[in-house]
Amino acid sequence: MQFNIEGKSIKFAEKADGFFALFFGHVNLPEKQIDCVEIAGTRISLESLGLENIAIEDETNTNAYHIAEGSLLIYDPQDININKTRKQISTLAITQMLLENFSIPVPEYMNIPQKQYLHIKYI
Structure with missing residues (x-):
């Protein structure tokens, strides 16, 4: 890149x-x-x-x-919508995404609804 x-x-x-x-x-x-x-x-x-x-x-x-x-910089060449913004994000959401990416079980206290972190592109 x-x-x-x-x-x-x-x-x-x-x-x-x-x-x-x-x-x-x-x-x-x-x-x-x-x-x-x-x-x-x-x-x-x-x-x-x-x-x-x-x-x-x-x-x-x-x-x-x-x-x-x-x-935190996120780049997705397939997502051309640059209108998504978020000033803050919970570290639980980031940690949960990383754990799921590597197939590591997510502790119960970290479980948050997926819709809260699915479309985070620009911070």
């Missing part, structure tokens, strides 16, 4: 313990009035992806180590 901003490919890496890092490395985007990214040839606004270019004041680089909540 290719993920581009201003025609430049975004580097990514899978680290230990399943940690996944995106290395944006695009500085001064607001000065260039860059407000969208390109994913698989489709232009999508930063805002609709839940992304924002901000000045990094604590020298943490550009990989979100300083964001306690983390980031």
Whole structure:
């Protein structure tokens, strides 16, 4: 998969313990009035992806180590409806989806109705 901003490919890496890092490395985007990214040839606004270019004041680089909540990016090339939005999602929903994907039994306390997480695409 290719993920581009201003025609430049975004580097990514899978680290230990399943940690996944995106290395944006695009500085001064607001000065260039860059407000969208390109994913698989489709232009999508930063805002609709839940992304924002901000000045990094604590020298943490550009990989979100300083964001306690983390980031969840979901890409589905077969779903072209970009009008689905959700500001927050329960970690139980994410955990339940991951466990089901790997055929691991879901503990009873995690069971939530599937309709609550079936169509989550953009956060």
